[in-house]
Amino acid sequence: MLSRRFQARRQRPIHQDTLTEPWPEAGLVLFNSPYDPPASLRIEGGRIVELDGRPEAEFDAIDRFIALHAIDCAVAPKAMAIEPRVLARMLVDINVPRSELVRLAGGLTPARLTQIAAELNVLEMMMALAKMRARRTPANQAHVTNRKEHPALLAADAAEAAERGFAELETTVGVTRYAPLNALAVLVGSQTGRGAALTQCAVEEALGLRLALLGLTTYAETLSVYGDERAFRDGDDTPWSKAFLASAYASRGIKVRFTSGSGSEALMGHAGGRSMIYLEARCLLVVKGAGSQGVQNGSISCIALPESLPGGVRAVLAENLLAAMLDLEVASGNDAMASHSEIRKTAKLMLQFLPGTDFIFSGYSVMPREDNLFGGGNFDGLDLDDYSVLQRDMLVDGGLRPVREERLLAVRRRAAQALQAVFEELGLPPIRDEEVEAAVYAHSSDDMPDRDQAADLAAAERFLRERRNAADVIRALARRGFRDIAEKILCVEKLRVSGDYLQTSAMLAPDMRVISAVNDPNDYGGPGTGYRMGEERLREVAALPWVRDPHRIGAPAPREPWLHPRGPARPRDDANEILIAVGPAFGSALDATLTGLPHRDVLSALASGIREAGLTPRVVKIYHTADLGSIGWAGSQLSGSGVAVGIQSKGTTVIHRRGLAPLDNLELFPQAPNLTLESYRAIGRQAALYARGEPVKPVPVVIDNMARLKYIVQTTILHRREIEQVDPDRLPEEMIWDE
Numbered sequence: 108m109l110s111r112r113f114q115a116r117r118q119r120p121i122h123q124d125t126l127t128e129p130w131p132e133a134g135l136v137l138f139n140s141p142y143d144p145p146a147s148l149r150i151e152g153g154r155i156v157e158l159d160g161r162p163e164a165e166f167d168a169i170d171r172f173i174a175l176h177a178i179d180c181a182v183a184p185k186a187m188a189i190e191p192r193v194l195a196r197m198l199v200d201i202n203v204p205r206s207e208l209v210r211l212a213g214g215l216t217p218a219r220l221t222q223i224a225a226e227l228n229v230l231e232m233m234m235a236l237a238k239m240r241a242r243r244t245p246a247n248q249a250h251v252t253n254r255k256e257h258p259a260l261l262a263a264d265a266a267e268a269a270e271r272g273f274a275e276l277e278t279t280v281g282v283t284r285y286a287p288l289n290a291l292a293v294l295v296g297s298q299t300g301r302g303a304a305l306t307q308c309a310v311e312e313a314l315g316l317r318l319a320l321l322g323l324t325t326y327a328e329t330l331s332v333y334g335d336e337r338a339f340r341d342g343d344d345t346p347w348s349k350a351f352l353a354s355a356y357a358s359r360g361i362k363v364r365f366t367s368g369s370g371s372e373a374l375m376g377h378a379g380g381r382s383m384i385y386l387e388a389r390c391l392l393v394v395k396g397a398g399s400q401g402v403q404n405g406s407i408s409c410i411a412l413p414e415s416l417p418g419g420v421r422a423v424l425a426e427n428l429l430a431a432m433l434d435l436e437v438a439s440g441n442d443a444m445a446s447h448s449e450i451r452k453t454a455k456l457m458l459q460f461l462p463g464t465d466f467i468f469s470g471y472s473v474m475p476r477e478d479n480l481f482g483g484g485n486f487d488g489l490d491l492d493d494y495s496v497l498q499r500d501m502l503v504d505g506g507l508r509p510v511r512e513e514r515l516l517a518v519r520r521r522a523a524q525a526l527q528a529v530f531e532e533l534g535l536p537p538i539r540d541e542e543v544e545a546a547v548y549a550h551s552s553d554d555m556p557d558r559d560q561a562a563d564l565a566a567a568e569r570f571l572r573e574r575r576n577a578a579d580v581i582r583a584l585a586r587r588g589f590r591d592i593a594e595k596i597l598c599v600e601k602l603r604v605s606g607d608y609l610q611t612s613a614m615l616a617p618d619m620r621v622i623s624a625v626n627d628p629n630d631y632g633g634p635g636t637g638y639r640m641g642e643e644r645l646r647e648v649a650a651l652p653w654v655r656d657p658h659r660i661g662a663p664a665p666r667e668p669w670l671h672p673r674g675p676a677r678p679r680d681d682a683n684e685i686l687i688a689v690g691p692a693f694g695s696a697l698d699a700t701l702t703g704l705p706h707r708d709v710l711s712a713l714a715s716g717i718r719e720a721g722l723t724p725r726v727v728k729i730y731h732t733a734d735l736g737s738i739g740w741a742g743s744q745l746s747g748s749g750v751a752v753g754i755q756s757k758g759t760t761v762i763h764r765r766g767l768a769p770l771d772n773l774e775l776f777p778q779a780p781n782l783t784l785e786s787y788r789a790i791g792r793q794a795a796l797y798a799r800g801e802p803v804k805p806v807p808v809v810i811d812n813m814a815r816l817k818y819i820v821q822t823t824i825l826h827r828r829e830i831e832q833v834d835p836d837r838l839p840e841e842m843i844w845d846e
Contacts, residue, residue, distance in 0.1 A: 120447035127415045134378020134386075137369070137413060137422040138225045142380030146218035148187045150180050159218040167336040169389055172346035173217070176396030183214030191219065195226035198235035198432075201633030205238050212432040217334075217388035220432070224384060224425040229458060232424045237462035238631045239431035241401075241624035242612035243638045245463035247506030248438055249273035249304075250470040251293055252480040256285045256563075257555045258292040258530070259523040259538050259546035265296025266522035267515050268473045269304040271491070272508040274614040275326065275438075277470050279309040279480050286310045287570045288535070288563060290323040291580065295526045298595035300518035303615040305362065305599075305608065309481075312352060319361040322577025322600050325608070326362035328403045328438065328469070332393045333367070334386030335377040350397035357398070360603035362613060364401035364436055365394045369426055370409030383413055387426050395433050400611050402430050403469040405440020405459070408482065414445060414455075424458045431464075436612040436624070442470030444483045452485055460497065460505055463638065465612045467505055475551045498648045504640050511652045520547045525589040532583035533575060536562045595619065660824045663698040669707055669845040670694035676727040676839040681747030684725055685717045685794050688742025691730045691832035692756040694844070700758030701779045701818055701825060711846055712784040713752055716791025722748070722798060724791070726844065729753075730837035733829040736770045739763030741839060748798035752790060757825040758782055762794045773797055774805055780818050781809040 116122075131140045149157035155174035156163045166174065186194075194211065197203040212220070227235065249268040253260050265276050278293045280286050290308040297304040305325040308318055318324045330349055333339050339346070349365065356363040367390035369383035378386065387404065394402045404426045406413050413419035427439045439459040446452050459467050471494075472484025479487065486494060491507070498505045523546040527538040536559060545555050577600050584593035598619045602608055608615070610623035631637030640648065670693070687710065694706045714724040727745055729738045739753025739761040749765035750773075758779030761772045776782060776790065789806050796803045 120449070121451060123447040124451070125411070125415050129416055131382075132380050134373030134380065134383065135412075135416060136382050137416055137418055138221065138382050138384050140380055140382035140385065143221065143382050143385045144218050146187070146191075146216055146222055148178070148183055148216050148219075150183060153180055155180065159216050168339065168345055169334065169336055169393060172396055173389065173392045176350075177392040178216065179213040181214075182210055186211040186214030187216070187219060191222035192226050194223045195231070198223070198227070198239070198428075199231050201238075204632065205629060208239065208432060209434045212434070217385055217392055220388040220391075220429050221382065221385045224429055227425070227428075229421050229424060232421070232428050233458060233462040236424070236428050236431060236459075236464065237637065238629070239428060240462075240464050240612075240629050241431065241434060241436055242465050242614075242622070243627045243629045244622060245504055245506055245638065246274040246466055246614050247272065247468050248275040248277060248466045248470055249468075250442065250472045250479055250481055250484060251276050251278050251296075251474070252289075253474060253478040253552040253555075254281065254480065255552040255555055255557070256281060256289060257542070257546070257552055257558060258288055258526055258563075259542045260549055260552060260555050261289055261292035262296035262299075262522040262526040263519035263546040263549070264473055265293040265304075265306070266299040266518040269297050269302050270300045270510050270515060270518050271473070272301075272506055273471070273473070274304055274506065275466060276304045276306045277309060277328070278306070281480050282564065283310060283314065284564045284567050286314055286318060287323065287567045287575075290318050291529070291570075292526055294323055294577070294580065294596065295529060295584070295592060296522040298592050298599070299522040299525060300514075301617050302592070302595045303617045303619055305615060316352070316355055317571070319356060320359055321574065322580075322603070324361075325599055325603060326364075327356055328364045328366055330363065330365045330399075331367070331371075332365050332390045332397075333372055333375075333377070334381075334389035335372045335379060338372050338375045338377040341375060341377070346393045346397065349393070353397050353399050357609055360606045360609060362608050363399055364403055364438065365390075365397070365399045366403045366407060367391065367394065367426075368404050368407040368409055368440065369422055370406050370412035374409050374412060384422055384425055384429075388429055391430050391433055391435065394430075394435060399435070400609065400613070401436025401438065401465065403438040403440070404430055405469070406443075407440055407469065408443045410440065410443050410445045420455050420458065423455070427459060427464060434611065436465045438466035438469035439464040441468045441485050442472075442481065443485060445485045456485070461501070461503060463504065478551050492651075492653075495648075495651055499651060502640065502645065502648065504638070504644065504648070508647050509651045516547055521589075521592075523547060525584060525587075525592050528587035528589060529580055529583045532587060533570075533579060535566045535570070655820075657820070657824055660821055661697055661828050663696065666698065668695075670710075670726075670728075671843050672728070673841040673843055676745050676841045678745050679725075679747035681723070682798070683722045684747030685722050685791070685798055686742045686746035686751040687713055687724055687726045687791075688738050688745075688751050688753045688839075689726065689728050689842070690733055690738055690754065690756045690829050691728065691834070692733075692829040693728060693754070696828050696832050697756040697825060700756075700782070701821055702758070704758065704782075704784060706756070707844065708784055709754070709758065709787050710844055712787035713754070713791040714846075716788040716793075717795045719788075720792045720795030720799065722795040726842040727839045728842050729839050730832070730834045731839075733826065733833050734769075735759050735761050736763075736772065739772060740767070740769040743767070745839065750794050750798040752794050755779075755826070756829050757822060760787070760790055762790065762797060764797065776806070776808060778808070778811060778814050779822075780814045781811055
């Protein structure tokens with residue numbers, strides 16, 4: 108026999124994830140591989156002649172690049188002399204400023220950086236990351252793609268993403284030749300409404316640079332680097348070629364960061380037995396040496412590989428921390444699907460969400476997962492409300508802002524119409540009105556009309572061939588009445604010319620100011636310091652569109668009175684009587700139960716059940732208490748049969764009998780949301796059977812474990828309204844009702 112509980116658990120999503128034991132020889136090890144080199148550094152005549160146990164004559168290309176360009180020889184002797192545990196403690200010591208740690212990190216080798224990270228647990232890494240991120244204000248990046256590569260939908264989704272507060276928008280292509288039109292669509296959408304988002308198109312590097320030079324994109328981050336020389340060679344690259352490409356972007360005012368992440372070398376078969384974090388430390392020093400503003404890291408598309416090993420999520424956090432220590436902008440992963448388990452995915456996110464990073468996601472899928480051409484996001488468009496509630500729950504700035512539906516529909520429409528005008532002005536295949544309308548309301552590309560793909564691809568190639576650029580787009584928008592969007596795109600292009608967003612951790616504010624580590628440096632030094640949401644931002648995070656006004660919950664609509672007092676209630680000797688004792692707000696200050704059942708109908712259902720069993724109902728309102736047990740107990744003292752049904756105004760019900768203690772009863776029905784009118788009829792009938800002395804089975808009840816989650820706020824407010832009607836000196840009153 109197999110345990111049915113174990114069988115049930117095996118059907119949970121978590122069991123679709125692959126977990127494995129470490130295997131250092133295959134690179135399946137996170138920290139402390141037996142093949143990791145010792146940490147060492149020797150400098151002679153201002154030149155590094157030994158790096159992590161390897162003499163200069165044996166340096167590979169990565170060692171040589173790091174030695175020449177990534178390590179500060181002036182600070183290295185002091186930094187390398189500090190024990191790893193001491194440096195780890197300095198990271199979590201609020202009395203050691205970030206600037207000092209960045210200075211020391213500049214003199215550390217890959218092996219020493221790895222040793223420091225290994226000393227920290229997850230909580231300590233989160234504390235360190237809160238201090239070490241470059242920019243004070245956290246932000247977020249979005250993925251904007253769709254399977255049909257429909258331009259109107261891309262523009263609408265980009266506008267929505269920018270309106271929601273995403274500071275960067277990344278698109279890509281299923282077919283490379285679509286790249287110019289996709290980049291154009293996202294550019295127009297990114298500056299619609301709130302706007303002020305930087306954009307990129309993730310394509311082959313030469314084409315990506317070409318799009319940027321034309322002004323169709325404003326940043327790049329798909330310059331992949333590796334911690335193993337053979338992996339570089341397989342990609343037809345070296346650290347020097349990557350550095351040259353980065354300088355090509357930067358020389359034209361285009362923001363650039365590299366991409367790395369643990370597991371990539373093992374996936375390519377080139378780990379050489381070394382740990383994932385050691386190889387990632389080498390990557391990060393290459394990024395620093397190449398002069399990049401930052402890095403997209405956190406395992407990225409390899410995330411399932413480190414997560415298959417013990418401590419995989421901790422290792423991903425360690426990557427992010429090492430990058431921040433090296434004073435790099437950090438776009439901290441969370442973009443690729445990390446697990447089948449919603450619990451596990453959210454737990455992983457918290458390690459970056461709570462301390463904050465420069466960009467918490469290096470791509471939050473604002474569309475449904477099936478439209479994400481990056482391979483599916485860890486979170487997607489269906490999770491946006493959950494993410495907004497997480498911000499509200501913890502008062503953490505996750506970079507997003509809640510927006511009302513009518514506002515989003517407006518910006519989506521304007522973006523799609525603006526792109527429609529640009530296509531027409533530039534002689535591109537027309538975007539029809541029905542395509543615009545579909546893009547405004549679409550859930551996914553399944554809701555979009557098909558386009559002539561051959562015509563779009565030919566137009567995209569012609570667009571590049573004719574060297575169309577951002578200036579053409581700006582003029583087209585201005586001519587067609589979209590001057591606000593044109594001016595924002597022009598502002599972005601001016602910033603590119605000035606190089607203003609080539610600062611570490613640069614992003615744009617809605618007023619088109621650059622915010623970066625230069626004018627917004629992270630100054631966290633313990634409680635009360637660093638980034639704190641101001642009152643306006645706190646209100647914005649808290650004011651979700653679906654938040655309810657508590658003053659309106661349970662407020663009765665004006666209506667004619669139907670429950671009428673007849674004077675003081677007296678005990679009776681009628682054995683055929685079942686007393687219905689109602690709470691002090693029943694039928695007056697409140698007129699419906701928790702789920703909206705009208706009190707009048709509930710009372711009629713109870714009375715019908717009593718009459719079906721041959722007995723007579725009598726109604727009494729209890730004023731001196733709002734407690735259900737006490738209401739039922741008071742009713743039983745007045746009931747001719749000694750049996751009473753007690754009911755609170757929110758609908759919770761009890762069958763009580765004289766002689767029982769107030770908190771004892773015959774049957775309790777505590778989950779008002781599960782009670783229907785038929786339930787109340789059955790309760791009335793059951794009370795009558797008790798009074799007749801007949802054998803009874805308990806009334807069947809439904810147990811809903813989610814009821815408390817759904818209704819606890821309403822319960823609290825309705826009970827408060829009940830308590831407000833309590834008069835401890837007022838005696839019970841007989842009531843009649845208009846049936």
